[in-house]
Amino acid sequence: xxxxxxxxxTYKTGDTALSDVSFSVxxxxxxGLIGPSGAGKSTLIRCINRLVExxxxxxxxxxxxxxxxGVRDLRAQRRRIGMIFQEYALVERLSVMENVLSGRxxxxxxxxxxxxxxxxxxIQRAYRLLDRVGLMTHADKRADALSGGQRQRVGIARAxxxxxxxxxxxxxxxxxxxxxxxxxxxxLVEICTESGLPAIVNIHDVPLAQQFMQRIIGLRAGQVVxxxxxxxxxxxxxxxxxxxxxxxxxxxGHEDDKDAEADALRRLSVLPA
Amino acid sequence: xxxxxxxxxRPPQIFTHRGWRIGLQLAALIYLVFAIGTLEVSWxxxxxxxxxxxxxxxxxxxxxxxxxxxxxxxxxxxxxxxTLTSTVVGxxxxxxxxIGAARNxxxxxxxxxxxxxxxxxxxxxxxxxxxxxxxxxGFGPFAGFLTLSFATIGFISxxxxxxxxxxDEAQAEAIRATGASWAQLINYxxxxxxxxxxxxxxxxxxxxxxxxxxxxGIVGAGGIGATLNTAIDRYEYDSAGAILLMIIALxxxxxxxxxxxxxxxx
Numbered sequence: 001x002x003x004x005x006x007x008x009x010t011y012k013t014g015d016t017a018l019s020d021v022s023f024s025v026x027x028x029x030x031x032g033l034i035g036p037s038g039a040g041k042s043t044l045i046r047c048i049n050r051l052v053e054x055x056x057x058x059x060x061x062x063x064x065x066x067x068x069x070g071v072r073d074l075r076a077q078r079r080r081i082g083m084i085f086q087e088y089a090l091v092e093r094l095s096v097m098e099n100v101l102s103g104r105x106x107x108x109x110x111x112x113x114x115x116x117x118x119x120x121x122x123i124q125r126a127y128r129l130l131d132r133v134g135l136m137t138h139a140d141k142r143a144d145a146l147s148g149g150q151r152q153r154v155g156i157a158r159a160x161x162x163x164x165x166x167x168x169x170x171x172x173x174x175x176x177x178x179x180x181x182x183x184x185x186x187x188l189v190e191i192c193t194e195s196g197l198p199a200i201v202n203i204h205d206v207p208l209a210q211q212f213m214q215r216i217i218g219l220r221a222g223q224v225v226x227x228x229x230x231x232x233x234x235x236x237x238x239x240x241x242x243x244x245x246x247x248x249x250x251x252x253g254h255e256d257d258k259d260a261e262a263d264a265l266r267r268l269s270v271l272p273a
Numbered sequence: 274x275x276x277x278x279x280x281x282x283r284p285p286q287i288f289t290h291r292g293w294r295i296g297l298q299l300a301a302l303i304y305l306v307f308a309i310g311t312l313e314v315s316w317x318x319x320x321x322x323x324x325x326x327x328x329x330x331x332x333x334x335x336x337x338x339x340x341x342x343x344x345x346x347x348x349x350x351x352x353x354x355x356t357l358t359s360t361v362v363g364x365x366x367x368x369x370x371x372i373g374a375a376r377n378x379x380x381x382x383x384x385x386x387x388x389x390x391x392x393x394x395x396x397x398x399x400x401x402x403x404x405x406x407x408x409x410x411g412f413g414p415f416a417g418f419l420t421l422s423f424a425t426i427g428f429i430s431x432x433x434x435x436x437x438x439x440x441d442e443a444q445a446e447a448i449r450a451t452g453a454s455w456a457q458l459i460n461y462x463x464x465x466x467x468x469x470x471x472x473x474x475x476x477x478x479x480x481x482x483x484x485x486x487x488x489x490g491i492v493g494a495g496g497i498g499a500t501l502n503t504a505i506d507r508y509e510y511d512s513a514g515a516i517l518l519m520i521i522a523l524x525x526x527x528x529x530x531x532x533x534x535x536x537x538x539x
Contacts, residue, residue: 049450078452089447093465102461106452113457155447162451 001027001198002048002166007057009043009222017043018222021057025166028196030189032203032213032230036242040222041202045168048200049081050074062165079106082159084188086171088151090158092144096135099143099154100126103161122161129157133187149180156187167192167199173208178261181205185212206238207254332510333517341504341512348500349519352486355417355496360479362418363425368471370426371433372459377445378437387430394427403489414495421482421489428481432474433467440466469538476531483527487520 003024009017017040025031033041046052048059050066059066066077082103090099104122105113112118118126130136133153138146143154152172159167172188173181189212192199203209209216210230218226218233218241226237238247288294338345373379373387402423406416440463448462490498497520504513 051446051450075452075454078450081450083447083450085443085447087443089443091444091448091462091465092441093468094461098461102448102453103451105448105454105457105461110454110456110460113453114460158447158451168450 001025001029001062002200003058003060004048005058005060007044007047007059008055009040009047009052010055016222018047018054021219021222021224023217023224023227025198025200027198028192030192030199030201030212030214032201032209032216033219034203034206034209034216034241035219036246037204038221039219041219042170043222044219045083045170045200045202048166048168049078049083075106079162080165082162082164082167084152084155084159084167084169084172086174088148088155088175090143090151090154093142095140095142096130096146096154097126097139100129100157100161103158106162125163126157126161129160130154132160132191133157148176149184152176152180152184153187156184156191160191164197167197169199169201171202171204173203173205181208182211188212206233206250329510329513332512333514335511336515336518337509337511338515341500341509341515344500344503345497345512345516345519348490348497348516349523351414351417352483352490352496352498355414355421355486356479356483359418359421360425360475360482363422363482364429364471364475364478366422367426367429367433371430372437372463374430374434375437377440377442378455378459378463387434391427391431391434394423395431397423399424399485399489400492403492403494407493412493412495412499417486417489417494417496420494421485424485425478425482428478429471429474433471436467436470437463472538473535476534480524480527480531484520484524 001024005022007021008019011017021040021044033044035041043052047054048061048066050059050069054067057067061077061080064077066074069077091102094102098116101116101118101122104118104126108118108122127136127139130139133156135146135150135153135157138150143151146154155172167188169188172184176184185208188199188201191197201209201213203213210233213230216226216228216230216233217224218237220241220243225240226233228237235247241247242250285294288297370387370390373383374391376384379387399420403416403420406419410416410419444466445458445462448458453461486494486496487498487501490496490500491502493499497516501513501516501520504510504516
């Protein structure tokens, strides 16, 4: 389905963000991309739809090479790839409906989009998606009137409006609380499973990745250092990805969080209701 | 146990050497003394000016709206027409130039062209432009309209371009990722982010253009400024006072209504 061959990205500053990354994602597979910050996770998924231009290597989506496409062809190929962003990246001053319909921009001409006259099928699809993510009643609200979890749902609906063949998801839960994070991850996984949609999910939260992903790829300093199932992601594999000190600190941090959460719950439970 | 100092002084920030500091201060003082010496202040002229000023003030205190009302009202209508048309035309031209002058949405060569247009428009002060247009197209409000449109382009384009450069890039990236074209990117990601500020700036410019229309009239570009100039030339300070009061009142109305509207738009 998606195949990356020797993908390399060197920034103008001389920093190598990715070196020789190769893997393939079959239809319907949900891949979690983990690694410390600066490992090149964000660069990797942005190379796939060429928001970042790769230095060398090939990206093949459904038999079509995406590298070296001209502007017009690139637009047509970007429609096939839906993207969901870290801070939702909704256009705040547009309505929820406009944000969802903006997923159709690659399909409609300028005048149709400028006058907001989208084809009936697009409007119907947008309503269906809003209903799917549970925001049917919010269609005409402005995007900045929604909560974080709701905004991310709009982001998901926008990406799905493209009728993509691949989903790129960049830290979908980074600005959400733990409970909402799990809800959003569950929704994402459900939607991908329903339609056999492959997805690459950048995720810094290892337990969350282990819980929801079918396959995990670990990046370290721009190289793939782990590729396997969540069950295979052992302590030693994590140490390999994060480096021994960082991993211990992260695990400890996570345990502290859990302890703090448990403690807070305990304290809350003794308070008179 | 260590003893800590009880005194502290802020260390000099720019010139760390004491000699430089004293030397520069001294040089600035000497320059100031000599500069004042070259001004040739004439006390006789000051006294005379004071007397004229008093006459002007007296006229101002007894404004005469009626005897030149036809000229005043015609001048005001000309000024208001000039203001409104030049703002609309100026803003309409500024939008494409402003987009072209934003580094994050325009290619380098368009950026260079649009930035030069802005630089030219901003470098030439309204009065100079007005003199030029009056020489080209003759006296009257048409020259004023052109002048104000030209000045509006420099003002709105520059501020719009800066606002576009300051947008939240994530929103633009998200729209780009859907396969949107450049025009769609501008319409969906840029316009919603800059629109409130563009409207605010246009209202502010409307207000500036009215004030400027009074100034450029003096060099012959029509409007209330021309009427004011005529009144002063004829020593009709009472009529001039009336005109000034009208200008002040209109500027205040424009000021308050535009600031109210801008607040409403935020």
